[in-house]
Amino acid sequence: LWTGRPLTACQSQSLLTFHCDGRQREKMPPEEEEEEEEEAGAHRQETYNMSRLRSSSLEIKEKGTEFLREQLDAAQKELKLRDEECVRLSHVRNQLEQELEELTASLFEEAHKMVREANVKQAAAEKQLKEAQGKIDVLQAEVSALKTLVLTSTPSSPNRQLHPQLLSPGPSRASSRLRGHTRNKSASGALQLPAEPTPTDVATNREDKELDSVLFAEFLSWKETPSLDRSLALISRVYREDIGPCLSFTCSELSQSVQCAVENNSLTIEPVAMSSLHTVKAIQCGGPNKCALSGMSRPCRHRIKLGDKENYYYVSPSSRARITAVCNFFTYIRYIQQGLVRQDVQQMFWEVMRLRREMSVAKLGYFPTEES
Template structure:
């Protein structure tokens, strides 16, 4: 240590005092002045050494402090770098987490959209299926009601006996339709005696009109509801117009337009059987007066034109005329949509039957069960 070194050096700097013997006795230093100089010399040398030692120690401490500061700076830089790396990793982790959540939400949204679209398509498909099933059912009913009670053996050769098969051509033929004979019954539902005798006397004959059939074939190539075609123009002029011609001409035109647009509704006039309607709805005519003919008749039905709130009471005869025209439009719409699988001749005779129903209804004949 520094103290040990200092003691060692002090020991060697102190000279031994000189002594001499004079007259039988020992005498001390020659004088006190050299002794004081030596003390001062030793004190000065001690101070110098001590100062050097302090300076040297301070220098060593400064060097150690500088080294410690440098090391601390290096560690600070390393800590700062590691902190930046940590922050960068945390930021990347947050971005990755946000991206994953966003992607997950996006996938969930797309799945929800697809599910909603699929459900909507399913509902639309179910609605279309219901509509098609209803149309098929109505078409079956229409075909069944239009089937003659006695089959036409000329149109169905397989029904002919072996002896007579092949003896007739596919031209004219015989048909007997009970629904047609019923059309000529009185309003009370009882057939007139003359009509009974006529029906029992013989079968109804029919012969195809070549002009009408040619117009029908031309229309069937591109079936539409365009009344400018020769086929529909004739029917409008000869059947539809007269059948829907009532005393109230303005209302008659509205009825015809609603029938053409397939937006006319016929409802029973009984209050218990009707759906709830707004109190502001205007009901024209009444249970005892037909809104179309203006005649005092018992009206068991009423009509509604499109989405209007007005209701019009109609008599059984007016209802029969409207339903006859509606049946005709329903059948030609089925032909237009490709739902009828009969040949052209069968379609033509069904159209003629529907035209005859319009004519019969126009003349005032209707079935008794239509009043129900």
């Protein structure tokens, strides 16, 4: 029955069931209707809740899927960035390893180069040390000999070799005279003073000597500032009158080289027998039977070497005597320059004149004979 109020869903369903069955249902009591309505409301609420739950589940599922998809995309992007960073770091590492290898190789090469240079410098220093020690030994020997010959002459104890007039003449002294320039290369030459006076020296000592005023004045002028400058009157005269003629040989080019070596104190004269003692092979110019300076066939018992050159030249006794006379003059002049000669001016002058006479005599072909 319809009372004018809107029908509930349960009432509508009951009315529909009543008309369809064709039976008129009896009016139910109010308590049962309320219970039935409550059950229907509960059923509807449960159905509504279930539908909402299904809708919420679908919505949650869709949102979760979308969220996971976003998370996956973000993770893939991050992985891609990490891969690119790994590739870049790998390239940097390879480049650093290559640079490190190149730097290591360069350092090893530089170290080997420094070691080689150090070894070369050490060998050169050792060689120079040996040469210096050899020169020191030679200089010490020369200084000792010079002190014995020059510095030991005093009025109370005169050196008889520097004062021939104190020696008694005798035939044995003439036979014992051995002159010559048998020096090897050294920083300074060796002054070859006569070991014993010859009869000629004794005869000369007996003769009166008179100073030439021009020569003595030139010597005094030179003695104030001793040097080997050719502009000085004394040195110019000696070169013109003694040294030039004495060192003038047939082979003019070699003669000029010999003169330069004598002036530079770099000439070496040695017996031919010493050639076997040299460990360094030198070029032999000429032969033992032909003089390289005069070009004449003579037995050559000595050979000369000019400076640091590797050539050896055989010289005859006459050529060797002429070179030795010039070397003795230069040696004595250098000793005066160095202040090693303790004599008065006249004694030094007469010694210079004696050395000049030796050069003149050697130029004329007179030279002492000696046992080889």
